[in-house]
Structure formats: C-alpha cells, structure tokens
Amino acid sequence: MKLIYEKSVPGRRGVQLPDCSVPPHKARIPSSLRREKSAVLPEVSELDVVRHYTNLSRKNFSIDTNFYPLGSCTMKYNPKVCESVAKNEGFSRLHPLLPQLRNGGILTQGALKVLYNSERFFAEITGMAEMTLQPMAGAHGELTGVMLIAAYHKSKGNNKKRILIPDSAHGTNPASATIAGYSVTTIPSNKDGVMDFEAFKKELTDDVAGVMLTAPNTLGLFNSHVTEICKLVHEIDGLVYYDGANLNALVGRVRPGDLGFDVVHLNLHKTFATPHGGGGPGAGAVGVIDKLRKFLPVSRIEKRDDGTYALNYNAEDSIGYISAFYGNFGIILRAYAYLLMIGADGLREVSDHAVLSANYIRVKLKEFYDLPYDRICMHECVFSASRQMKNGIHALDIAKGLIDLGFHPPTIYFPLIVKEAMMIEPTETESKAELDAFIEAMKKIAQEASDNPEELHNAPISTPVGRLDEVAAVREMNLSAN
Amino acid sequence: MSRASYVPFVESERQELLKEIGVNSIDELFSDVPREFQVKSLNIPKGKSEIEVERRIKALSRQNRTDLICFLGGGFYDHYTPAAIDAILSRGEFLTAYTPYQPEVAQGTLQAAFEFQSGICRLTEMEVANASLYDGGTAIYEAAMMAARVTRRNKILVDCGVNPIYRKMLESYTSNLDMQFECVSTNGGTVNREKFLKKLDNSVAGIVIQNPNFFGCIDDLTDIIDAAHNVGALAVMSVYPISLGILKTPGAMGADIVVGEGQSLGLPLSFGGPYVGFMATRKKYVRKMPGRIVGITRDDQNRKGFVLTLQAREQHIRREKATSNICSNENLCALASAIYLSLMGKEGLKEVAELCADNASYAYYKLLEIPNVSRAFKSTFFNEFCIKLPCDAKDIIGELIDKGFAAGFPVGRYYEGMENVALISVTEMRTKEEIDNLAAALESVIRDW
Numbered sequence A: 001m002k003l004i005y006e007k008s009v010p011g012r013r014g015v016q017l018p019d020c021s022v023p024p025h026k027a028r029i030p031s032s033l034r035r036e037k038s039a040v041l042p043e044v045s046e047l048d049v050v051r052h053y054t055n056l057s058r059k060n061f062s063i064d065t066n067f068y069p070l071g072s073c074t075m076k077y078n079p080k081v082c083e084s085v086a087k088n089e090g091f092s093r094l095h096p097l098l099p100q101l102r103n104g105g106i107l108t109q110g111a112l113k114v115l116y117n118s119e120r121f122f123a124e125i126t127g128m129a130e131m132t133l134q135p136m137a138g139a140h141g142e143l144t145g146v147m148l149i150a151a152y153h154k155s156k157g158n159n160k161k162r163i164l165i166p167d168s169a170h171g172t173n174p175a176s177a178t179i180a181g182y183s184v185t186t187i188p189s190n191k192d193g194v195m196d197f198e199a200f201k202k203e204l205t206d207d208v209a210g211v212m213l214t215a216p217n218t219l220g221l222f223n224s225h226v227t228e229i230c231k232l233v234h235e236i237d238g239l240v241y242y243d244g245a246n247l248n249a250l251v252g253r254v255r256p257g258d259l260g261f262d263v264v265h266l267n268l269h270k271t272f273a274t275p276h277g278g279g280g281p282g283a284g285a286v287g288v289i290d291k292l293r294k295f296l297p298v299s300r301i302e303k304r305d306d307g308t309y310a311l312n313y314n315a316e317d318s319i320g321y322i323s324a325f326y327g328n329f330g331i332i333l334r335a336y337a338y339l340l341m342i343g344a345d346g347l348r349e350v351s352d353h354a355v356l357s358a359n360y361i362r363v364k365l366k367e368f369y370d371l372p373y374d375r376i377c378m379h380e381c382v383f384s385a386s387r388q389m390k391n392g393i394h395a396l397d398i399a400k401g402l403i404d405l406g407f408h409p410p411t412i413y414f415p416l417i418v419k420e421a422m423m424i425e426p427t428e429t430e431s432k433a434e435l436d437a438f439i440e441a442m443k444k445i446a447q448e449a450s451d452n453p454e455e456l457h458n459a460p461i462s463t464p465v466g467r468l469d470e471v472a473a474v475r476e477m478n479l480s481a482n
Numbered sequence B: 001m002s003r004a005s006y007v008p009f010v011e012s013e014r015q016e017l018l019k020e021i022g023v024n025s026i027d028e029l030f031s032d033v034p035r036e037f038q039v040k041s042l043n044i045p046k047g048k049s050e051i052e053v054e055r056r057i058k059a060l061s062r063q064n065r066t067d068l069i070c071f072l073g074g075g076f077y078d079h080y081t082p083a084a085i086d087a088i089l090s091r092g093e094f095l096t097a098y099t100p101y102q103p104e105v106a107q108g109t110l111q112a113a114f115e116f117q118s119g120i121c122r123l124t125e126m127e128v129a130n131a132s133l134y135d136g137g138t139a140i141y142e143a144a145m146m147a148a149r150v151t152r153r154n155k156i157l158v159d160c161g162v163n164p165i166y167r168k169m170l171e172s173y174t175s176n177l178d179m180q181f182e183c184v185s186t187n188g189g190t191v192n193r194e195k196f197l198k199k200l201d202n203s204v205a206g207i208v209i210q211n212p213n214f215f216g217c218i219d220d221l222t223d224i225i226d227a228a229h230n231v232g233a234l235a236v237m238s239v240y241p242i243s244l245g246i247l248k249t250p251g252a253m254g255a256d257i258v259v260g261e262g263q264s265l266g267l268p269l270s271f272g273g274p275y276v277g278f279m280a281t282r283k284k285y286v287r288k289m290p291g292r293i294v295g296i297t298r299d300d301q302n303r304k305g306f307v308l309t310l311q312a313r314e315q316h317i318r319r320e321k322a323t324s325n326i327c328s329n330e331n332l333c334a335l336a337s338a339i340y341l342s343l344m345g346k347e348g349l350k351e352v353a354e355l356c357a358d359n360a361s362y363a364y365y366k367l368l369e370i371p372n373v374s375r376a377f378k379s380t381f382f383n384e385f386c387i388k389l390p391c392d393a394k395d396i397i398g399e400l401i402d403k404g405f406a407a408g409f410p411v412g413r414y415y416e417g418m419e420n421v422a423l424i425s426v427t428e429m430r431t432k433e434e435i436d437n438l439a440a441a442l443e444s445v446i447r448d449w
C-alpha cells in the first residue's frame, strides 16, 4: 500500500479550523525565527486518512481478530468497557499540572482516588507494602526497581556492584540493571529449566546488590527453590527483584511478597488486560516491601484523615522523578476498571485457566514437537523445533505456516536457552474450541514438515507480503519517506 | 461459565482438559508452588457488572475539574484532537495487536510507525527518527545518554529553560551513573550565551536545550549549537511539535538529536499519560539511537514491506550491552500522532500554529493592559508567555480557579525568585471571549487583592 504521503494532492485538506477570533498578529514572530519551508505533511481529505489507516489496520493480526498465543506477552482479551470508561472526558481532558496549583489536589480527587485505589489493589495482589504506578512499561518498571535497590544500598553504605540474572531472563532485565549502574552476572539454567542453584550460590558473594528473577520463568516453570533463594540473598543484605511479566500464571493464588521478593513490577498491559496497542502504551507498576517505601519516586499519593487524597512531593530519600507525573494514567484507569469488573474471585480464575490451557496444549502437542522440559508448566509451554529441523524446518517456518492457517505464531527463538524455541501462551480467555483448532493447526504443520517441507519454506502466502529481507533493510536503511 | 474473568470454560470442558492433562484438579497444576505460599483469598472486592463499573468510574470522573477554562500549559497542552483519530485508534486490529515481531501480519502497525517516523523527520528537518519513546522526559534522558555514547564523554550542560520536571528526571536517572550534569541559568528568559561558552570544553558530551523553552520564549539557537560542535559536543534539542508548524526547525539550527513530547499531536491530556516521546537524529548516529526503528525492505517476490530494523542495538539481542532497556514503547500514541499529522496536513499544521500564536499574542497584550501586570521577559514567544503579577502568582492563579479558570502555572514552583511570575498558555481552543474573560477576572482579582 502507498504511504499516506504518496496520496497527497496539493491543496487538499483534512481538517477545517475555526477562523481566527482575535486580531491576527503575524509579524510578532520575525522571519528569522520561522521555518523556511512548510513541513511536507500529507495533503489529504479526512476520508483519505480514515480509509488509509482502516485499510492498514486490516493488514494486522490482533486479539480481536485472531488467536494470539505469543509467549511471555499474555495476549488475553481486552474488555471493551475498560476502553470506553477511559475515554470519559472527566479523565481524558484532565491537565496533569492541576494538582500543582494552590489546593490543586481538590481539583482532581477522582483521578487521585483511581490511583490510590489501584495502588492498594496491586499491593494486595503482589503482597507488597506500597506501589508506584509511574513506570510506563515493564522495562521502565525494571529500571525503577533497580534504582530502588541502588537507593537502598546507598542508604546503608553498602558497596555492591553486581546483579545476578538467570540466562532465561528477558533481555530487558540485564539491560535495565546495566543502565541503572550495575554490572550483570548471568547464571545458567539447569537441566530442569530453572536457575542452577549451585551456580547461583557460587556467584552470591557480598558484592551482589540483588537478583532479578522471573516467576514463573520464561520457560513457564516455577522454581521451587525460590523462597530459599530469597533467604540466601537477604543474608548478604541483597534484594530480590520479581519480574512480574508472567504474573498471569499466579495472580490471585500466589503473592510474590509472600515468597520473599522485595521489589516487584507488573505489566498492566499483560496480566491486567490493557490493550497492547501494537507495542504500547503499557504501564509497569512497581511494588516494594516496607523498608524500601521511602525510596519510591515522587509524587506519592496519600489519603488524608478527612478522606481526601493529596500528592506529596517531599520525600527526602526518594529516587526522585522517573515520570513527569503519575505514569500512563489512562492505562492505569483501564486496569482499575478491569479489577473492579473481575474482583478477587475472577483473578483466581484467570491464573487457574491460564495454567490449565497451557498444560492442555503441552500434552496435546508433545507427541508432535520436542518438549525440552517435560513437566507440568504454568501459563506457557516451550517447545523446540529440533525434531523438524532434521527436515530443514525451523521454528521460523512453523511460525510462518501458522500464519497461513490464521493463527498468530508463538514467540520464537526465546528464551535463548532453548534451541529453536516456540513459546506458547494461550491465556485464560480462549475457548476450548479455539485451543483445539490451534492444536490441529500445529499438528498439521508437523505433518507437513515431514511430508512437504518445501511448502512451509514458502509460507506465508496468505499475507499482504511474504517473508521480508531483514538484512536488506539494515543495509539500505530506508527509514523515512523521502 | 464465569463471566467476570472473561474465562469461556464451562465445567464439562474444564473436566475434559484436566483429564487430558492427567490430573484431577487445577490445584495439582500448581504443585511446584509450596502450599503454604498459596493464598485462599485476596482482600479485593467481589467482581461487579459492567453497569456498576461504568457508574462508578463516571462518578469518579465528576470529581475532576475539567470544566476550568484551560490556560495551563508547561509542556502539556489543550489542543483539539480531530474525531477521526479516536475512530481509527479504536480499531481492534491496531488496539489489540502486540509489537510487530511477525512483520507479515503486522504491516499495518509497521507502515503506520514508518509514517510516524517520516512525519517527525519532516517536522524537525532531521534525517531519521525512531518509532517512539515513553514520553518527552525519558526522551531527553535517552538523548543525553546517547550523546555520551557517541562522544565517549560524560558531562552534559543543561539549559535551565528546559522543562524543570524533565531536568529532575534526568537527575534521577543518572544519579548512580558516571555522568555529570551542569545546569546553566538563563538570561532574560533565553539561553545564556556567555555562561554556555565559558562552560563548553572538550569534556562536554552534549548540551541540552529547549525551544520554545519552559517560559515559552523562542530563539534561534544556531550559534550555541555551533559552539557545542566546535568542542566536539552534540546538541540535544527538545521541541514542542505544534510550534514547528511555523518555527525555525532544530534541523535548520544544526541540532544532532531532537526529542520532544508528542502529546500536542492528537493525544488527550489524560492526567499525564499515555503520551509519546519522539527522537530524531542524523543518519550517522542512527546505530547509537535507542528504541525501535521501522525500515522498508522487500519480500521474495520483490514486494515492498516494512520491518523492525537495526535491532542489533536493542535489549532482546544485546541484553546488557543494548543502547537502552526500552522494549514496549508508545506505539498506539505514535499512531495517533501520525494520523493527526495526516489530518492537519501541510497547511493545517501551519494554521494551528498560527492560531495558537495569534491567540497568545492577543492574550499577552490584553493582560499587559491590566494595572500592575508587566512583562517578565523581552524575548519573543510562541503560544506561551510569562507575565509578572503584583503578588505571588500561586495565590492569584488559586483565586482564578474559583472564577472558572486554570489560568496558568506559577513559575516560582520551580524557579526561585520568580514567585510573582505566571506562565500562560493559549492554544487554538481558546476564543477571544475566553481571553477577554480571563483578563477581566485577573483584573478584578488584582484590584481586590
């Protein structure tokens, strides 16, 4: 499809603006401060724009149109009511600087109450003492969390330089720890697919500031040593970080705080059903245990004795500002609506069925694909295409074959520790019929991989474009309309 | 079947699955989790119906004062968002897709992101842009880090005219890093040339400047950018994208990294987010830029297509050596901005900017007619300006709330010695009547003081 820029017709307009209601004063800004030429933006009608983007949207797979078992991403259904309430003008038109005016908190009581109540909900769900909702994605939550760990050690005069991270961790973990100023030590996984306990103990020396764990990990496995790990880390005054991207497996049943974790981040755009928008906006709420409370970023929301809510900017030990205001408020509001809808009982059903469905897929497909860690899994299961590789079929080919059958592929080639990984996360919102259809599709592809591998190499054929040359993209660096 | 959790299973199906798996209960699936750590129940209210949730959220929304006539800006503005934006964003195919890791089924998301990048390049007159960062503040931080990476130096000079909240963010993010920041105070509301020149030497990685700056003042910053280049430093410039409908561009001034908050391009104020940060740079620095980037390529039949490219900079490949930890960005907000730029178009964006500037101009001179109100700076401004009041601006703005106005921002909150200064922003949304009413209200508040 042509770029919107290529649809330009000089003089065509998309939006009519009001006439200037004041005496114009164009000369006030001298030409030396003005741009020489107008920005070459599209000249198109409103219908041109609507049709262009509507037709673009039709080139996407999405939860609303397809089963989307993308592992680690928790692509569950995003309830529509959460969208509609977030568009309420009483929120969408609210200026974030209003609370900074005199008695300004009073002007935004509804929004502050949403934030305060959401913090309480997430604290209860995670077993943490206190939350901040400011981080704008999971990785941003990780950075905030590691900054909190650093603030703790600084306050105690601890000289700690390293963060331990298992090799199965998401790439954001080591990246976040590094940009927060730590060096990262990678701990290998053992044959059971969890962090090697002996290797971990060997690396756990006095200079370790903390450990970042994902539970269940990215293989969909729960490390039963987890409480012991927390204990050992605490013995050297280290802190344990919980990457909550996989909380969908445990929500309503297990609280990271009870297991001994000190800092937690949640991906509201995963477990709490806010839409992912093709890559954000998300929200990465962070929770901490009591002794880290004072380090949380400003501003803090407080409930006063008279029942009103206020923002406190004066936290002496705080790590400071990690967001200009209160994070991605519109996303938090959607998650709040979701929590109100499903309640405590609903939360438990989420993890129950997320785990049930993943195990169903695991047992139904393990005859057809290698399952490197053959044991009960949590909310996702990781297969390997190693068997199919003997016929020259890779995880990538299987993924592309699924597309032609109408399914979004699983996450492939992650976690890195599984050769030809295919990580399947069905979530709790897909019906049995949908799971069965997916299982059938996977079987069909397994069959094709042995009977007719050439066909799979050509997949997908049903999409607007076939496999794209990524090497050429890097070489040519064609990154904007010319 | 349970409705509230959106779980579509009936009991017989549940039993069937358990049987296939070979366990008797769902509890058995959780046997890796020590029993004593499994909670019975959570202290969270029982689930509610859609009707009740809607009612409750609407009631909360009524406790927010969105009825105040808005002259409050400070980097976040009450602009018009054309209805077509929301209509398109509501398409489930955009809204409920994940990051475009499988390009064949994400050409919609990818092409739209490419169009966003193109729009940012054209607006700023820069060569390449990324597919978005979280917001304007994190974009400045990422730009400072990028300048340090490119130059292998660690000192950053930050102009005090840069949004003070963003400066606080910069400080927080780098407090544990081997980075050095120096704030350079402004002079008459704009960059203090003399001070900057004195501090610029070959230890400086980059300068961070903003146009229009927090006070609304605009300037041609070419000379200070040249001076930075002369010592091998990069110039990071934060911009207000609507102003680029008419203002001299960062590209024309020679900036190396351009960042900004994209909220003004079609996003609601929404109490601070979600917004969208953007970043543009020169092609030679693209490999040092953080964030996702979309590029054009071809498929095996030579059809044009879009992919995420230059991924070797990113965390999922480079892990601890990545240029940034960012993964999810603000894609849907970037899409809103791409749609906004298309709807406004070449003429429309210019017109919005002119309307803002004209309204602000009118408001400025109108307010200056009020006894005891005077100009705070001599510098030219775009759509936001500072005026000096006879007493603390915080109190006067507070009084004006009772008269129905969010009249502006008290600059003294972030700038010592400027307690009497109010920052007033005027967009295309304001009418002559509203401006006249603000002037009348301000005059009466001052008279009765």
Ligand SMILES: Cc1ncc(COP(=O)(O)O)c(C=O)c1O
Pocket: A072, A073, A137, A138, A139, A140, A170, A172, A173, A214, A218, A243, A245, A246, A267, A282, A284, B326, B327, B328
């Ligand atoms: C395990 C894990 N951790 C962290 C992240 C990062 O989250 P975000 O993309 O919101 O930054 C992800 C998301 O892909 C993840 O799967």
